[in-house]
Amino acid sequence: MTTDTVVRCAIYTRKSTEEGLEQEFNSLDAQREAAEAYIASQKSFGWVCLPDRYDDGGFTGGNMERPALKRLLDDISQGRVDCVVVYKVDRMSRSLLDFSKIMGTLEQKGVSFVSVTQHFNTTSSMGRLTLNILLSFAQFERELISERTRDKIAATRRKGKWSGGRPILGYDVVPGGGRIIVNEKEAERVQTIFEMYLDHQSLLETVKALDERGWCSKAWTSRKGEPLGGKPFNKNSLFKLLTNVIYIGKISYKTEIHEGEHPAIVDAELFSRVQRVLKRNGVTGGVQVRNKFGALLKGLLRCKHCDCGMVHSITKRGNKRYRYYICYRAQSRGWNACPSPSVPAAEMERFVIDEIRSIGEDDDVVSETVKFAREQTQTRIKELESEKRSRQTELNRTNGILKDVFTQGNDSPSLDSLARYQEIIRLGEQRMTEIRDELLVLNRQLVDAGEIASACRLFDPLWETLNPREQCRILHMLVQQVAYDGEAGTVAISFHPTGIKSLGQTLQETT
Numbered sequence: 385m386t387t388d389t390v391v392r393c394a395i396y397t398r399k400s401t402e403e404g405l406e407q408e409f410n411s412l413d414a415q416r417e418a419a420e421a422y423i424a425s426q427k428s429f430g431w432v433c434l435p436d437r438y439d440d441g442g443f444t445g446g447n448m449e450r451p452a453l454k455r456l457l458d459d460i461s462q463g464r465v466d467c468v469v470v471y472k473v474d475r476m477s478r479s480l481l482d483f484s485k486i487m488g489t490l491e492q493k494g495v496s497f498v499s500v501t502q503h504f505n506t507t508s509s510m511g512r513l514t515l516n517i518l519l520s521f522a523q524f525e526r527e528l529i530s531e532r533t534r535d536k537i538a539a540t541r542r543k544g545k546w547s548g549g550r551p552i553l554g555y556d557v558v559p560g561g562g563r564i565i566v567n568e569k570e571a572e573r574v575q576t577i578f579e580m581y582l583d584h585q586s587l588l589e590t591v592k593a594l595d596e597r598g599w600c601s602k603a604w605t606s607r608k609g610e611p612l613g614g615k616p617f618n619k620n621s622l623f624k625l626l627t628n629v630i631y632i633g634k635i636s637y638k639t640e641i642h643e644g645e646h647p648a649i650v651d652a653e654l655f656s657r658v659q660r661v662l663k664r665n666g667v668t669g670g671v672q673v674r675n676k677f678g679a680l681l682k683g684l685l686r687c688k689h690c691d692c693g694m695v696h697s698i699t700k701r702g703n704k705r706y707r708y709y710i711c712y713r714a715q716s717r718g719w720n721a722c723p724s725p726s727v728p729a730a731e732m733e734r735f736v737i738d739e740i741r742s743i744g745e746d747d748d749v750v751s752e753t754v755k756f757a758r759e760q761t762q763t764r765i766k767e768l769e770s771e772k773r774s775r776q777t778e779l780n781r782t783n784g785i786l787k788d789v790f791t792q793g794n795d796s797p798s799l800d801s802l803a804r805y806q807e808i809i810r811l812g813e814q815r816m817t818e819i820r821d822e823l824l825v826l827n828r829q830l831v832d833a834g835e836i837a838s839a840c841r842l843f844d845p846l847w848e849t850l851n852p853r854e855q856c857r858i859l860h861m862l863v864q865q866v867a868y869d870g871e872a873g874t875v876a877i878s879f880h881p882t883g884i885k886s887l888g889q890t891l892q893e894t895t
Contacts, residue, residue, distance in 0.1 A: 393434060394469070395437075395438065397416050416439075460493050566646075587665075591618060684860065687868060696709055722870075739877055778808070
């Protein structure tokens with residue numbers, strides 16, 4: 385017996401882990417083959433297999449955050465599917481709540497559901513009861529596996545062993561896993577980051593310093609060969625690094641701290657000092673929170689005539705507060721020392737924000753901004769190249785002096801002189817490394833018109849949703865200096881050479 389009705393069947397397959405997916409014939413293929421055979425057996429009823437594959441490899445059945453499942457549900461909503469076929473019920477979901485939502489969608493669209501290895505009919509009350517029983521056991525099994533996994537991780541960490549997870553900066557995971565070893569180059573960088581935080585006393589300022597050096601988070605390659613990590617630091621990722629007890633040779637599990645098998649790469653005293661500063665800043669908010677009146681241009685605005693900074697000031701008149709930026713020279717030497725000693729704060733801030741907003745609206749302005757940003761970058765590159773040559777000459781000269789001392793039998797200098805020469809070489813090589821790092825960042829961060837337009841498109845809708853601290857952070861990331869010339873009535877905004885790219889990346893993360 386045959387029918388003219390066509391039943392379009394979509395096959396959904398899932399596997400919880402990525403293990404074995406690289407094989408030529410894997411678990412997903414086996415599930416699909418069984419489902420295709422079942423559909424072929426129903427050919428007389430008009431069943432046909434849709435060519436689209438809905439395969440979720442490496443995704444848990446405990447939630448609905450699966451790309452293929454979302455695509456399948458979208459196709460069902462569009463009326464492209466008449467029947468969903470799975471190998472087993474738990475391939476679709478291991479959660480009763482999620483499965484009930486899926487079944488509700490299927491029933492609403494008149495789509496049937498078939499499990500190849502478990503025969504039931506969802507149109508009858510007995511079939512729905514059978515389905516719920518099967519799902520209850522599937523959910524129980526998933527929760528039991530989760531509990532066993534958590535118990536294993538807890539036991540492993542209490543013994544001080546590495547229990548897996550994302551690799552962290554400063555350590556490498558040994559082949560096969562189960563243990564971490566020190567990466568000497570990254571370890572030095574981690575120690576420097578801890579010291580930089582103590583110098584800056586602020587997460588945001590430290591992030592800016594790390595961006596200037598081009599330092600990023602741990603980069604590694606997944607089992608699939610995909611490059612992961614290696615992203616610029618932000619406030620959250622830096623905080624996680626600074627509070628990670630792994631760096632002092634310990635392992636954490638929830639609130640417990642245990643001695644680890646791996647060596648420490650940060651001195652315990654340095655780690656404790658950083659924690660004290662973080663704790664103190666957790667109450668005070670750190671450097672940026674002292675700007676409690678939301679002075680967006682604090683530290684950016686300068687008086688061009690006097691070549692000095694302009695400080696934020698509050699004046700009270702009755703119950704109202706008025707904010708101003710005041711020339712530091714006028715404040716310290718008298719109001720007559722500057723031809724334009726003050727400017728209303730809100731008006732100046734609004735002008736700067738409007739200027740940034742308008743950048744992406746005019747092609748000529750975008751072109752000028754690109755030109756100006758590139759000129760800034762090229763100027764800085766030339767300065768660094770010149771300093772690099774000068775430093776290299778000085779290093780060669782100092783190394784030549786020491787070589788003459790030890791190879792040509794010249795009169796031996798004093799120990800103080802030798803120590804001084806060695807210190808000159810150490811500082812010179814350290815500065816050369818910093819110059820190379822900065823040059824690498826500058827060459828990588830050259831902007832184009834598209835990046836400026838994209839950053840400005842993101843800037844405008846998001847600006848009003850940010851709190852004053854975030855607004856201040858965004859401005860300091862983007863703007864290098866705002867020069868106010870009261871006599872001429874002009875305002876000149878200088879951008880950081882790498883500010884546009886940093887702004888675009890930050891705003892994309894925010895969205």
